[in-house]
Amino acid sequence: MLGTAFLLLNGLLILLLLFTFRTRKKNEPPLDLGFIPWLGHALEMRNDVTKFLARMKDKHGDIFTVRVAGLYVTVLLDPHSFDDVLNDNTNSFDSTHIRGQLLKQIFNLQLPGNYPTSERKWMEPHFQGLNLDRLKTSMNIHLTNVMLKSFESCSPSEWREEGLFELCYSFLFRAGYLTLFEMKDDVAAIYEEFRKFDNLLPKLARSSLKQEEKKMVATSQERLLELLSPKCLNGESEANSWQQSYVQFLQQQGIDVDMQKKAHLLQLWTTQCNAGPAAFWLLSFLLTHPEAMEAVKSEIRDLLSLQDTSLQRHHLNWVEGASTPVFDSILNETLRLTTSVSIRREVVQDKILRMANGKEYRLRRGDRVLLFPFLSPQMDPEIYEEPEMFKHDRFLNKDKTVKKEFFKDGKQLKDYILPWGAGKSICVGRKFAVTTIKQFVFLLLTHFDLELCNPDTKVPPFNQSRFGFGMLQPDGDLQVRFRLKRTQPEI
Numbered sequence: 001m002l003g004t005a006f007l008l009l010n011g012l013l014i015l016l017l018l019f020t021f022r023t024r025k026k027n028e029p030p031l032d033l034g035f036i037p038w039l040g041h042a043l044e045m046r047n048d049v050t051k052f053l054a055r056m057k058d059k060h061g062d063i064f065t066v067r068v069a070g071l072y073v074t075v076l077l078d079p080h081s082f083d084d085v086l087n088d089n090t091n092s093f094d095s096t097h098i099r100g101q102l103l104k105q106i107f108n109l110q111l112p113g114n115y116p117t118s119e120r121k122w123m124e125p126h127f128q129g130l131n132l133d134r135l136k137t138s139m140n141i142h143l144t145n146v147m148l149k150s151f152e153s154c155s156p157s158e159w160r161e162e163g164l165f166e167l168c169y170s171f172l173f174r175a176g177y178l179t180l181f182e183m184k185d186d187v188a189a190i191y192e193e194f195r196k197f198d199n200l201l202p203k204l205a206r207s208s209l210k211q212e213e214k215k216m217v218a219t220s221q222e223r224l225l226e227l228l229s230p231k232c233l234n235g236e237s238e239a240n241s242w243q244q245s246y247v248q249f250l251q252q253q254g255i256d257v258d259m260q261k262k263a264h265l266l267q268l269w270t271t272q273c274n275a276g277p278a279a280f281w282l283l284s285f286l287l288t289h290p291e292a293m294e295a296v297k298s299e300i301r302d303l304l305s306l307q308d309t310s311l312q313r314h315h316l317n318w319v320e321g322a323s324t325p326v327f328d329s330i331l332n333e334t335l336r337l338t339t340s341v342s343i344r345r346e347v348v349q350d351k352i353l354r355m356a357n358g359k360e361y362r363l364r365r366g367d368r369v370l371l372f373p374f375l376s377p378q379m380d381p382e383i384y385e386e387p388e389m390f391k392h393d394r395f396l397n398k399d400k401t402v403k404k405e406f407f408k409d410g411k412q413l414k415d416y417i418l419p420w421g422a423g424k425s426i427c428v429g430r431k432f433a434v435t436t437i438k439q440f441v442f443l444l445l446t447h448f449d450l451e452l453c454n455p456d457t458k459v460p461p462f463n464q465s466r467f468g469f470g471m472l473q474p475d476g477d478l479q480v481r482f483r484l485k486r487t488q489p490e491i
């Protein structure tokens with residue numbers, strides 16, 4: 001009996017070694033397995049991905065392969081060489097399988113194999129041309145209503161105190177939801193459940209929820225599916241709305257009702273999880289950098305002085321199409337400092353990766369490739385002087401136009417920030433997002449007095465669990481007080 005157990009154990013050990021032992025072959029990137037069999041660097045990477053990748057970059061350079069929970073991940077950190085992965089025309093990389101796994105893990109959503117391409121084809125026109133104009137106008141109206149109505153019961157001189165993150169997320173979520181989803185009744189309940197779900201989402205994606213949290217996330221998910229689904233799936237929402245069109249698209253794809261509901265939750269998260277946190281970081285930087293606040297206010301003052309009637313000004317139409325290089329620079333600088341996207345691909349056939357410096361590396365089929373733009377290029381000191389500092393004019397030329405030329409190794413970079421992802425899965429809503437954030441910040445600054453409760457407060461640190469999930473979120477909040485201005489708009 002003991003002998004059999006011993007033999008079995010030996011066999012298992014040999015299998016483990018066979019499956020976890022890998023040596024670097026000719027022309028492959030440097031290989032770093034870590035000390036723990038199979039797991040490799042998984043724990044260090046999970047604890048602080050930026051620190052881990054920076055350590056590996058110091059050790060191996062701009063390309064290396066690490067073992068992470070049984071997978072071999074080639075990390076590419078030279079932004080001049082991203083193109084060979086992002087715009088590969090040899091069909092060597094695939095992102096649908098990885099995305100499918102994530103959707104299953106987070107939303108319990110299973111879609112047909114060709115679905116991502118069809119969805120993208122359906123989605124793109126909704127965020128372009130006349131449709132985009134319609135969305136921007138609708139967002140403008142909802143933002144104005146949501147923000148001003150929340151003050152209807154207050155006297156003009158009354159200060160309100162709140163966490164800035166909560167303030168930005170709730171206003172932008174409500175207005176964004178009303179713009180795309182158009183079911184007016186339940187927005188407060190949906191926002192409340194959404195925040196619970198969003199808080200636990202990174203842990204859910206990494207399968208690291210505690211028992212109690214598993215229950216919480218399941219309850220929130222169930223409640224959200226209930227709140228989101230019935231009216232639209234019965235065809236009761238407004239015709240021609242984005243949501244109505246989405247339901248039709250899902251039906252044409254032959255997706256069953258259960259999966260349709262889950263797909264709605266995915267879209268709710270994709271379209272609403274980034275703008276609020278982005279506005280929070282931008283306003284945090286403005287409130288803690290008086291020279292930046294003054295620069296943006298001066299730009300708004302100039303724009304307002306060009307407007308004819310107060311009615312026009314009131315509805316924020318003046319924000320549309322106006323040239324705002326100072327604001328654009330501040331937004332770019334905010335996104336550079338606070339977006340952390342993981343761009344992942346699966347290598348589906350052996351591939352020779354050509355680096356910009358002329359070196360070639362062999363990538364093995366079945367491995368993964370990871371780009372992590374937060375570290376490189378966004379935090380690269382060769383591209384950005386003092387990269388961890390907020391500088392409001394970093395993206396401004398001397399002649400006050402938006403700066404688009406950044407260099408590394410003496411060569412101009414094509415991609416110097418990648419807040420929207422890249423390649424086939426780049427954010428479809430990016431133009432809408434920029435206008436939305438601009439509308440929100442301009443509305444807030446022209447209609448409200450806003451100040452820090454404690455002028456010495458610092459911008460809160462990042463919540464480490466959000467790295468790799470797009471817009472980062474704060475660990476804590478920034479307390480602010482605000483009140484309606486006596487006359488609006490005014491700055």
Ligand code: HEM
Pocket residue numbers: 120123270271272274275278339341343419420421422424425426427428429430432433436470471
């Ligand atoms: C600052 C705000 C935003 C940031 C930083 C951002 C960032 C991103 C990123 C990084 C992705 C790619 C995810 C991936 O690789 O799978 C993405 C996808 C997407 N975003 Fe955004 N986003 C923002 C706001 C918005 C808004 C406001 C909308 C629409 C209302 C939107 C709609 C979408 C959609 C539909 C996709 C999925 C594209 C696809 O699957 O092909 N985003 N976004």
